[in-house]
Amino acid sequence: IISSVVASVVTRSVLGNNPAFSVPEYSLVSAWEMPMYVAMGIGLGAGGVLFTKTLGWFEDVFDKVKMSPMFKPALGGLLLGGVAIFFPQILADGYETIRLTLYGDLVWQLMLALVFLKILATSLTLGSGSSGGIFAPSLFMGATAGGAFGVLVNSLWPSQTANPGAYALVGMAGLVAATTHAPITAMLIIFEMTGDYRIILPLMLTVVFSAMVAQKLYSHSIYTAKLIKRGIDIRSGRDVNVLRSHTVAEVMSTQYEAVDLSATLHDIMERIERSNESYFLVIDKRERLWGVLSFQDVRSVLTQHTLDYLVIAKDLVHEDIVTLGPGDDLEKASEIFAARDFKLIPVVEGDRVKGVLRREDLVEYYNKRLIERLRR
Numbered sequence: 001i002i003s004s005v006v007a008s009v010v011t012r013s014v015l016g017n018n019p020a021f022s023v024p025e026y027s028l029v030s031a032w033e034m035p036m037y038v039a040m041g042i043g044l045g046a047g048g049v050l051f052t053k054t055l056g057w058f059e060d061v062f063d064k065v066k067m068s069p070m071f072k073p074a075l076g077g078l079l080l081g082g083v084a085i086f087f088p089q090i091l092a093d094g095y096e097t098i099r100l101t102l103y104g105d106l107v108w109q110l111m112l113a114l115v116f117l118k119i120l121a122t123s124l125t126l127g128s129g130s131s132g133g134i135f136a137p138s139l140f141m142g143a144t145a146g147g148a149f150g151v152l153v154n155s156l157w158p159s160q161t162a163n164p165g166a167y168a169l170v171g172m173a174g175l176v177a178a179t180t181h182a183p184i185t186a187m188l189i190i191f192e193m194t195g196d197y198r199i200i201l202p203l204m205l206t207v208v209f210s211a212m213v214a215q216k217l218y219s220h221s222i223y224t225a226k227l228i229k230r231g232i233d234i235r236s237g238r239d240v241n242v243l244r245s246h247t248v249a250e251v252m253s254t255q256y257e258a259v260d261l262s263a264t265l266h267d268i269m270e271r272i273e274r275s276n277e278s279y280f281l282v283i284d285k286r287e288r289l290w291g292v293l294s295f296q297d298v299r300s301v302l303t304q305h306t307l308d309y310l311v312i313a314k315d316l317v318h319e320d321i322v323t324l325g326p327g328d329d330l331e332k333a334s335e336i337f338a339a340r341d342f343k344l345i346p347v348v349e350g351d352r353v354k355g356v357l358r359r360e361d362l363v364e365y366y367n368k369r370l371i372e373r374l375r376r
Contacts, residue, residue: 019194
């Protein structure tokens with residue numbers, strides 16, 4: 001934060017307090033525009049996935065090219081230069097093209113073509129090993145795609161829609177949200193770059209739908225997709241590969257407390273008194289699992305001593321249980337623990353109990369494996 005504040009103050013002191021882009025006057029012409037921004041968000045979500053997958057495909061292609069790595073960027077630059085002879089707008093950051101798009105100074109055919117050509121240009125650059133970023137190309141593609149969409153809806157409903165530049169501005173945020181899966185970040189960045197907060201309503205709609213569609217079509221962002229290729233799958237702050245690469249059999253315990261299906265309440269209470277466990281598996285004579293019984297389940301009948309030999313385990317057991325198999329991966333177990341708030345999950349093979357997986361054992365195992373990987 002301190003670094004960002006100092007950088008911003010110094011830059012504005014030298015260059016003036018000017019936004020990165022000057023945008024034309026904007027106003028929401030009609031409430032009927034909102035469905036159009038939703039439709040644009042859906043399209044930008046698909047466009048973001050196309051960009052992410054195309055970039056990954058080009059990286060794979062260049063990895064397979066049999067030549068020295070030092071010559072691959074030269075090959076990528078040669079191919080890029082061949083395209084740029086006809087469409088020089090795809091070179092560099094494209095901010096001048098974005099400015100022209102915001103003011104509606106480009107024809108829709110060119111804007112639409114530049115969307116795909118910029119995907120090609122960026123994929124050639126990064127895929128071949130050259131240096132470059134994702135953010136500026138995303139702004140470029142979002143602006144040109146949004147501008148082309150704006151021309152279309154403005155020609156169909158001229159009295160109900162804003163000028164195409166408004167759609168280009170919203171499109172910038174929409175494609176950034178689609179590629180990064182970070183809608184709030186995309187909104188804030190566009191606000192900072194333009195200094196214009198009047199477009200907040202359609203902007204929120206577009207980035208939410210673009211990010212949502214992108215996540216539905218492809219679960220990885222343009223950044224995490226690169227990590228996946230390296231064997232790192234990070235979700236919600238966890239490296240799930242640590243869990244996915246290990247099975248329940250490695251963590252489960254074969255030491256567990258069980259009570260017979262026909263055990264009376266008196267027998268159950270004696271077992272609870274002798275045990276440190278809070279949860280008990282209920283099994284029959286053939287060791288088939290019927291459910292799980294906890295101390296909480298018997299609290300309601302503790303004071304009714306007349307039931308000591310009338311109530312049996314079968315009357316108290318929860319039969320709607322979730323089980324795991326020894327070969328299931330720990331990611332599945334972690335998801336069940338998170339969704340159902342269980343303390344332990346029975347591990348069965350066929351209809352026979354093999355052990356139990358406790359939540360604390362899973363957490364401890366995960367932490368140990370994670371530390372081991374970090375030390376490598």
